[in-house]
Amino acid sequence: MEVVIAPADELAVLAAGHVDRLLRRKPDAVIGLATGSSPLKVYDELARRHAEEGLSFARARGFMLDEYVGLPADHPERYRTVIEKEIASRVGWAPEQVQGPDGLAADLPAASRAYEQAIAAAGGVDVQILGIGTDGHIAFNEPGSSLASRTRVKTLTRQTREDNARFFGGDVDAVPTHCLTQGLGTIMDARHLVLLATGRQKAEAVHQLVEGPVSAMWPATIMQMHPHATVLVDDAAAGRLQLADYYREAYASKPAWQGL
Numbered sequence: 001m002e003v004v005i006a007p008a009d010e011l012a013v014l015a016a017g018h019v020d021r022l023l024r025r026k027p028d029a030v031i032g033l034a035t036g037s038s039p040l041k042v043y044d045e046l047a048r049r050h051a052e053e054g055l056s057f058a059r060a061r062g063f064m065l066d067e068y069v070g071l072p073a074d075h076p077e078r079y080r081t082v083i084e085k086e087i088a089s090r091v092g093w094a095p096e097q098v099q100g101p102d103g104l105a106a107d108l109p110a111a112s113r114a115y116e117q118a119i120a121a122a123g124g125v126d127v128q129i130l131g132i133g134t135d136g137h138i139a140f141n142e143p144g145s146s147l148a149s150r151t152r153v154k155t156l157t158r159q160t161r162e163d164n165a166r167f168f169g170g171d172v173d174a175v176p177t178h179c180l181t182q183g184l185g186t187i188m189d190a191r192h193l194v195l196l197a198t199g200r201q202k203a204e205a206v207h208q209l210v211e212g213p214v215s216a217m218w219p220a221t222i223m224q225m226h227p228h229a230t231v232l233v234d235d236a237a238a239g240r241l242q243l244a245d246y247y248r249e250a251y252a253s254k255p256a257w258q259g260l
């Protein structure tokens, strides 16, 4: 696991750089897309590179991490709508180039299985962009999630619904109670994980993710078992890291042969 501590704008450029290099090496790459506020600057930077530097997404595909259950198709907070607005429409992706779990399916377990099959049929995810919840969830894998879980229905915790109420006019009761989410096992199958976290409210989750024991109580800790995980955090989110000085030194003195 590589930990990089830098200002938020720099983190976004680093994350976009990973996607950029992947696309230039593999134009038909599969990109895992996260919602939430953490990846927004990354999407801005990718849109900028698409518009100004000819970064092409024409042959690439996107797979979303998760989706609320039951939000109407035209709801502005439906993750499919958010991803369309924040990234897909800005990099020239046609609707069929981006897939997400179907939170409106009549048979949600069947939709979950179909989504796993779609990811596998696409050859798996090359780079997965991730945020982290204050309780250490990734995608919507709440504390207690099986570390080997696959795409399925989950019940959102009160804390997650309160955290996300800001997107629903501050009304926690307007936040759906259930979601479809890639499992931790699904996420771990991606070839590269790039997680972004900023702000003091993420400091404990980041500490657990990087330095805590691997545990279903802090689901993101499963990333410690991934062979290629990049954790990008600002000073505030790094505030509780015990080895912060070491991560700073290691990054500042990173030899060129280690690659980006």
Ligand SMILES: N[C@@H]1[C@@H](O)[C@H](O)[C@@H](COP(=O)(O)O)O[C@@H]1O
Pocket: 034, 035, 036, 037, 038, 039, 065, 066, 130, 131, 132, 133, 134, 137, 138, 139, 140, 160, 164
């Ligand atoms: N399902 C999403 C996660 O994918 C995201 O990582 C998390 C953190 O959101 P934010 O980046 O806004 O803090 O929120 C939601 O719960």
